[in-house]
Amino acid sequence: MPDTQYLIAVAVLCCVITWGLRALPFAALGPLRSSRTLQFLSTRMPAGVMVILSLYTLRTLPLTETRAFAPLAALAVTVALHLWRRNALLSVFAGTAVCVALSSTFFAP
Template structure:
C-alpha cells in the first residue's frame, strides 16, 4: 500500500472512531432520560460538586491568619447570595469577585 493511501486510511479510521466515541454518550443518554436515578442526580449533583470543591479549596486555609478573610468573605457572599436569589451563576460570580478583589486589594504578599 502506498504511503498516501495508508495515511488516508489511518485518518479515516481515526475520524470514524472519534465520531463514534463522541456520539456514544448521547445514544446512551436517550435511554437514561426517564431513569429516576438520573433525575435525582441531576437535581443534587451541582450543589454536591460545589460543596466538595469548596471544602477541598478551604481545607488548608489558615484560619488564624489575615489572609483567610478574602476566601471566607467570598464564601459568605456566595452562600448568602445563593440562599437569597437561588441563582448559582450569580452567586459564584459574585463570591469569586469578592474573593479576588479582597485578595488583590488588601492582602498582597
C-alpha cells in the same frame, strides 16, 4: 505500495468507527433521560460539587491570619447569594469576584 482495495477498506472502516463513536452518546442518551437516579443527581450535584470544592479550598486556610478573611468573606457572599437567588452561576461569580477583590486590595500577602 498498498493496493487500492486495502486503502478503501481502511478508509471505510475509519469512517464507520468515527460515525459510531459520535452516534453512541446520542443512542445512550434515550434510556438515561427516564432514569430517576440521573434526575436526582442532576438536581443535587451542582450544590454537592460546590460544597466539596469549598471544603477542599478551606481545609488549609490559616484561621489565625488576616489572609483568611478574603476567602471566608467570599464564601459568605457565595452562600448568601445562592440561598437568596438560587442561581449557582451568579453566586460562584460573585464569590470569586469578592475573593479576588479583597485578596488583591486589602489582604494581599
